[in-house]
Amino acid sequence: MVRPKKRSTTTSAAAKPELRRPSTAERSAYFARREAAKVLRTVLNGDSNRRAVGSIKSLVYSPSIRNKKGTFALVCQTLKHLPIIKDILDSASILNGKWKRQGELMYIITYDILFGQAASLVGDAEKFLLLRKDALQSGLAQHLVRKGVKNIKDLMALQQISDISKPRYVRVNTLKFDLESALHELGKQNTLISAKYVVHKDDMVPDLLLLPHAVDLHNHPLVRNGSVFMQGKASSMAAVALQPEPGWEVLDACAAPGNKTVHLAALMRGKGKIIACELNKERIQRLNDTVKLAGAVNVDVLHYDFLNLNPKDPSYSKVRAILLDPSCSGSGTAAVRLDHLLPSHGAGNADVANIDRLRKLQAFQKKALAHALSFPAVERVVYSTCSIHQIENEDVIKAILPLAKSLGFQLATPFPKWPRRGLPVLEGSEHLLRFDPDEDKEGFFISLFVRKSIIGNDAEMPVRPGRRRITSEALCAEKCCCREKKPTNKYGFAMFLPSPFIKMSKIWLHPRLRVQKKDRCNQIQ
Numbered sequence: 001m002v003r004p005k006k007r008s009t010t011t012s013a014a015a016k017p018e019l020r021r022p023s024t025a026e027r028s029a030y031f032a033r034r035e036a037a038k039v040l041r042t043v044l045n046g047d048s049n050r051r052a053v054g055s056i057k058s059l060v061y062s063p064s065i066r067n068k069k070g071t072f073a074l075v076c077q078t079l080k081h082l083p084i085i086k087d088i089l090d091s092a093s094i095l096n097g098k099w100k101r102q103g104e105l106m107y108i109i110t111y112d113i114l115f116g117q118a119a120s121l122v123g124d125a126e127k128f129l130l131l132r133k134d135a136l137q138s139g140l141a142q143h144l145v146r147k148g149v150k151n152i153k154d155l156m157a158l159q160q161i162s163d164i165s166k167p168r169y170v171r172v173n174t175l176k177f178d179l180e181s182a183l184h185e186l187g188k189q190n191t192l193i194s195a196k197y198v199v200h201k202d203d204m205v206p207d208l209l210l211l212p213h214a215v216d217l218h219n220h221p222l223v224r225n226g227s228v229f230m231q232g233k234a235s236s237m238a239a240v241a242l243q244p245e246p247g248w249e250v251l252d253a254c255a256a257p258g259n260k261t262v263h264l265a266a267l268m269r270g271k272g273k274i275i276a277c278e279l280n281k282e283r284i285q286r287l288n289d290t291v292k293l294a295g296a297v298n299v300d301v302l303h304y305d306f307l308n309l310n311p312k313d314p315s316y317s318k319v320r321a322i323l324l325d326p327s328c329s330g331s332g333t334a335a336v337r338l339d340h341l342l343p344s345h346g347a348g349n350a351d352v353a354n355i356d357r358l359r360k361l362q363a364f365q366k367k368a369l370a371h372a373l374s375f376p377a378v379e380r381v382v383y384s385t386c387s388i389h390q391i392e393n394e395d396v397i398k399a400i401l402p403l404a405k406s407l408g409f410q411l412a413t414p415f416p417k418w419p420r421r422g423l424p425v426l427e428g429s430e431h432l433l434r435f436d437p438d439e440d441k442e443g444f445f446i447s448l449f450v451r452k453s454i455i456g457n458d459a460e461m462p463v464r465p466g467r468r469r470i471t472s473e474a475l476c477a478e479k480c481c482c483r484e485k486k487p488t489n490k491y492g493f494a495m496f497l498p499s500p501f502i503k504m505s506k507i508w509l510h511p512r513l514r515v516q517k518k519d520r521c522n523q524i525q
């Protein structure tokens with residue numbers, strides 16, 4: 001890394017301005033630009049490979065970034081202006097091989113020279129671009145002409161980049177703090193911004209507080225000591241929908257970073273047991289940290305593949321509720337993650353690679369939901385995603401519903417007063433809950449399965465927890481999400497039933513359960 005030059009002993013009058021010791025502001029701006037370039041490189045690489053390693057926010061708020069606020073602003077602003085910056089650098093052929101390899105740093109500095117803090121520019125890369133400032137400025141003037149606008153303000157308006165004014169929610173961690181004290185503390189005069197936050201209680205989710213969107217609480221003492229968690233409304237609804245009772249055994253199937261795990265612990269008032277299962281080794285540390293920060297003593301972190309947990313293992317025989325918040329496309333949080341700033345935005349979201357990815361995610365989601373429903377004592381299962389795609393939401397429920405029904409589950413209605421429900425593509429979609437990215441500033445999906453002893457019309461006999469009645473529809477759903485499709489006979493039944501099912505001899509040949517061959521698998525496509 002080329003650092004700002006230290007004071008030199010030379011006495012040459014011409015060299016003096018170049019070699020003076022950089023001021024604190026210049027040094028801090030120098031490092032902020034390097035930190036921003038590092039984040040920008042990760043973001044742009046992830047975007048071009050369609051494999052984001054983290055959102056802009058999560059990258060900026062990682063411990064390695066010192067000047068978080070400055071870095072975040074610089075990355076966002078550079079991204080907003082990136083098409084213009086690239087056009088100017090390309091058309092003026094300013095970058096040679098050496099500086100091309102540091103493209104992200106060049107973008108950041110160009111942003112600063114043309115649109116930002118050109119005052120504190122020290123460093124070799126900065127010097128290189130400052131020497132070409134005239135070329136950059138005339139490139140900008142030509143760009144404005146090409147776009148048919150008079151000034152930068154009009155140019156930005158043309159790009160129609162809207163700021164996402166998502167309200168800021170915090171969930172009070174009742175394991176450590178109480179709602180009224182949090183309301184009081186957060187409402188106090190804030191010395192940093194010399195203003196009071198206006199804090200409201202959420203009208204639907206207990207222990208959730210609402211603040212203005214501009215409020216930055218990352219460094220607030222209550223956040224740092226785990227008294228409150230920065231958690232959105234939709235995400236906070238998932239654990240509440242599960243309604244775990246104090247003393248229950250609960251499984252959080254896909255747990256890291258653990259926001260919902262510790263919410264479950266708070267709802268259970270620290271009584272009972274939560275098994276927090278997580279596959280990803282790196283994310284286990286985050287999960288452990290969240291659990292520790294929240295003071296959740298009844299959480300057992302398990303580094304394991306949820307799909308390989310054996311529901312018949314006595315360790316899980318008392319699990320009464322499962323929260324399944326599996327990996328998903330994250331499309332519902334795209335706005336919050338500032339994906340609209342990325343070059344790929346608007347480049348055809350539904351491209352082939354994306355659809356392929358969604359199908360793979362859906363295959364996992366269906367397997368995981370079928371697996372969650374197979375735990376013998378489970379009474380309540382929440383399936384949630386932060387995706388807006390039907391394929392990861394309603395389609396998953398539709399595919400698994402026959403199996404769920406055969407096991408004695410029904411869809412129940414979490415938060416009946418919430419106005420936005422599931423897309424009407426399956427019977428019972430009114431039970432499903434959706435957050436809309438336009439109306440609610442984020443997309444989210446929650447479904448709740450509750451085990452009843454009588455299954456509506458399809459069943460004359462009660463199904464006790466732990467016992468399953470297998471219908472042909474259920475078999476279809478289970479096979480199609482876990483195995484290859486099997487050939488069916490003219491009645492629509494599988495001709496090659498998996499041997500354990502035959503051994504169980506529990507396939508009830510009730511005429512109602514025979515589904516038409518043509519209808520059998522369409523719900524899982």
Ligand SMILES: C[S@@+](CC[C@H](N)C(=O)[O-])C[C@H]1O[C@@H](n2cnc3c(N)ncnc32)[C@H](O)[C@@H]1O
Nearest residue numbers: 254256257258259260278279280305306325327
């Ligand atoms: C959407 S995130 C969960 C967020 C979490 N519920 C929260 O609120 O903080 C999904 C998590 O599931 C994990 N995961 C994916 N496949 C898994 C599997 N087969 N078993 C356990 N965890 C898995 C991912 O590593 C990821 O951490």
